[in-house]
Amino acid sequence: MSPTIRTIPFARPSLGTDEEQAVLRVMRSGWLTTGSEAEAFEREFAELAGVEHAVALSSATAGLHLGLEALGVQEGDFVAMSPYTFAATAEVTRYLGAHPLFVDIDPETLNIDARKLDAVLTGSAAARVRVVLPVHIGGLPCPMREIRQVIDQPHIRDSHGRNGSGPPISILEDAAHVSPTGSGCGLGTLGDAGVFSFYANKPITTGEGGMLCTRNAELAERVRLMRLHGIDRQVWDRYRSVGAGWRYEVVEAGYKYNMPDLLAAIGRVQLRRSEESQRRRYDIAMYYNKAFDDTDYLRLPTMKGNTSHHLYVLRLVPQRLKITRDEFIAQLSELGVGTSVHYIPLHIMPYYQRRYGLRPNDFPEALRAFEWCVSLPIYPDLTDEEREYVVRAVRSVGDAAYQGKGA
Numbered sequence: 001m002s003p004t005i006r007t008i009p010f011a012r013p014s015l016g017t018d019e020e021q022a023v024l025r026v027m028r029s030g031w032l033t034t035g036s037e038a039e040a041f042e043r044e045f046a047e048l049a050g051v052e053h054a055v056a057l058s059s060a061t062a063g064l065h066l067g068l069e070a071l072g073v074q075e076g077d078f079v080a081m082s083p084y085t086f087a088a089t090a091e092v093t094r095y096l097g098a099h100p101l102f103v104d105i106d107p108e109t110l111n112i113d114a115r116k117l118d119a120v121l122t123g124s125a126a127a128r129v130r131v132v133l134p135v136h137i138g139g140l141p142c143p144m145r146e147i148r149q150v151i152d153q154p155h156i157r158d159s160h161g162r163n164g165s166g167p168p169i170s171i172l173e174d175a176a177h178v179s180p181t182g183s184g185c186g187l188g189t190l191g192d193a194g195v196f197s198f199y200a201n202k203p204i205t206t207g208e209g210g211m212l213c214t215r216n217a218e219l220a221e222r223v224r225l226m227r228l229h230g231i232d233r234q235v236w237d238r239y240r241s242v243g244a245g246w247r248y249e250v251v252e253a254g255y256k257y258n259m260p261d262l263l264a265a266i267g268r269v270q271l272r273r274s275e276e277s278q279r280r281r282y283d284i285a286m287y288y289n290k291a292f293d294d295t296d297y298l299r300l301p302t303m304k305g306n307t308s309h310h311l312y313v314l315r316l317v318p319q320r321l322k323i324t325r326d327e328f329i330a331q332l333s334e335l336g337v338g339t340s341v342h343y344i345p346l347h348i349m350p351y352y353q354r355r356y357g358l359r360p361n362d363f364p365e366a367l368r369a370f371e372w373c374v375s376l377p378i379y380p381d382l383t384d385e386e387r388e389y390v391v392r393a394v395r396s397v398g399d400a401a402y403q404g405k406g407a
């Protein structure tokens with residue numbers, strides 16, 4: 001290892017003078033909140049993602065909440081999802097008095113396992129499942145066709161009511177890790193709705209923000225209404241034209257989930273750069289893959305299609321190493337390499353354990369993946385020198401802790 005220790009953060013947003021100019025332009029325009037920039041961002045995003053409607057929001061969490069609400073999720077309903085995700089994916093069910101119904105992951109991809117979904121939907125809680133919420137971890141596609149096949153099976157369809165009593169099961173994609181460009185495979189536009197995140201470390205960032213995409217005009221209208229207090233006209237419409245009326249009506253108890261123009265302006269610049277950013281992340285992922293390929297103590301991430309490569313999740317092979325995952329991370333940290341863990345599964349979080357009586361081994365694949373995973377830095381501004389340093393740091397920690405095949 002080189003004697004000069006570097007500090008390489010796990011994530012770093014890529015922002016430049018174009019974003020600065022865009023913010024200045026909006027500041028000087030006299031209109032800061034949701035207006036023409038947000039409208040333009042929605043239009044440009046929808047075009048890039050290849051979808052009819054895009055609604056800009058304050059976060060992906062807001063989008064997941066409004067998406068479930070618009071899909072008719074009510075108190076006592078269930079939403080099927082893997083526990084291998086961030087808090088937001090499940091907490092939004094609770095906002096509506098509904099419940100997450102966890103389904104274990106496919107250990108190959110870290111995404112929801114469609115066969116296990118099938119088994120769960122045949123179980124006792126199944127009749128109250130209204131939505132399946134697949135999370136494309138790191139931008140890697142969930143098995144959307146298989147998920148659709150599962151919910152379209154006659155015995156499941158009938159128990160939900162196209163021919164039975166209740167509404168059919170819908171699909172809301174958690175596309176928080178997806179870049180709309182990453183949608184060589186259309187991620188985020190394959191379900192009834194999809195939700196993207198613009199949080200600080202995401203493929204496109206506005207600091208905080210989100211976008212709900214859908215082909216369903218009625219659903220988009222409902223989300224537009226509920227994102228701004230359930231008021232029947234957008235604030236922008238009320239003030240932008242001379243002679244515009246002051247009157248408005250509150251037709252639902254809505255939320256305050258709109259995206260301000262100040263942030264939308266940043267998003268528009270980021271969108272223009274998203275193809276290039278994705279290419280850079282792909283290059284870094286390939287570089288890491290090549291550098292670790294000859295080790296047998298690291299399991300490399302599955303790569304499929306033209307995806308966002310938002311995360312690079314390594315898994316340690318416990319039988320080959322003398323140290324734990326936490327020690328591995330601590331030693332990388334001493335060498336100045338920032339890492340993270342994606343994810344601490346929700347079923348081992350105190351709230352979900354307490355509320356639903358869950359135990360760690362209820363979802364063994366999610367638990368095992370969590371115990372041995374390490375996410376490495378992967379972002380457009382990571383320099384060639386930095387990625388080389390990351391590789392050398394990982395190799396020096398791993399090689400020193402290697403205990404061979406026989407142990």
Ligand SMILES: Cc1ncc(COP(=O)(O)O)c(C=O)c1O
Pocket residue numbers: 059060061062085086088089135174176177196197198199208209210
């Ligand atoms: C999988 C997943 N879903 C949802 C969210 C929530 O996104 P936001 O911070 O934009 O609300 C995140 C954020 O990190 C996430 O990783």
